[in-house]
Amino acid sequence: MITLYGTYRSRATRNIWALSELGLQWQLRPVIQAYRLEARGTDPHAPTAPLNTLSAEFLRLSPAGAIPVMEDGGLVLSESLAINLYLAKKAGGPLAPKDAQEEALMLQWALYGATSIENDALEISFAYAKGEDFPEARQKIVDAAADRLARPFAVLESHLATHSHMVGGRFTVADINMAEVVRYAQPHLPLMERFERVKRWLDLCQSRPAFREMWRKRLDEPA
Ligand SMILES: N[C@@H](CCC(=O)N[C@@H](CS)C(=O)NCC(=O)O)C(=O)O
Structure with a gap:
């Protein structure tokens, strides 16, 4: 088990x-x-x-x-x-890689998410978790993180212009990994609205019953 x-x-x-x-x-x-x-x-x-x-x-x-x-x-x-x-x-x-090439691409995207997106996306998540009102200092942190995210989000946007998913033309574990990193930036609507394909792909990933069930239980857990 x-x-x-x-x-x-x-x-x-x-x-x-x-x-x-x-x-x-x-x-x-x-x-x-x-x-x-x-x-x-x-x-x-x-x-x-x-x-x-x-x-x-x-x-x-x-x-x-x-x-x-x-x-x-x-x-x-x-x-x-x-x-x-x-x-x-x-x-x-x-959801698994079907061969060594898919496995390499899944690893590539996991590392890209972890090294080029996660830290800045987390800055946004932490800032929004503090509340809806945005004092100037916090707004600056969010704006700077969103600016830095524009480059990796453009990489995702251009990938999604020619691919329905991260790897293999189907929903895989690579989508779960990237979606869970990108999610941290989701509260910042100006960023999400600028990258429409990323937003659409994330919405699609999060419409899956397994995500919804996990999310429901997360919201039930004390903060
Ligand atoms: N890169 C690690 C990060 C793990 C991590 O930082 N986890 C946080 C919670 S999401 C944690 O356990 N922090 C412990 C603490 O601060 O006491 C991963 O993806 O698993």
């Missing part, structure tokens, strides 16, 4: 979405971010604290102290995007 360590309010959503699409048997072992506990006034080191990213038991699995982590038959794997690529190969089927 596959065990996923994490929460719905973390990058574990990527794996939860993929696990559901792939029809794999799995269980969730809740591990909360230490900073969330601290924000609630709970000491993450307290003996009564729930399992968290600073718990000794969890640090044995993840020296980085970060969720998600996946355990499967002795394999302990971190890095959400790598976990998804593993899960797709394990399950096979249309």
Whole structure:
């Protein structure tokens, strides 16, 4: 049985979405971010604290102290995007790479998302999570992140002008990985409206029942 360590309010959503699409048997072992506990006034080191990213038991699995982590038959794997690529190969089927070339392209897009998009998209996500009102300093952070994202979003836009999906002309794990990175920038409408194909592709990915179910459960989890 596959065990996923994490929460719905973390990058574990990527794996939860993929696990559901792939029809794999799995269980969730809740591990909360230490900073969330601290924000609630709970000491993450307290003996009564729930399992968290600073718990000794969890640090044995993840020296980085970060969720998600996946355990499967002795394999302990971190890095959400790598976990998804593993899960797709394990399950096979249309979401998985059909050959070495597709696998290379899926890896290429996962690395592009992680290195060229995620950090700036996260800046936008954090800024919007603080509320709808935008003091000038926060607006500047969002505008600068959106400016930096224009280049990688143009790369996606031009890819989607000639391809229906990230890889292989069908919905695959490469779409899940990229959609979950691009999602962080989604609240910034001026950016999404500028890149119409990216917006359309993201909407399509997020219309899948497996995404919707994951999202519903995420919203049910305390912030
Ligand atoms: N690149 C890693 C990032 C993992 C990561 O930063 N996870 C955050 C939650 S989404 C975390 O566990 N932070 C722990 C903490 O700050 O205590 C991945 O994609 O899995």
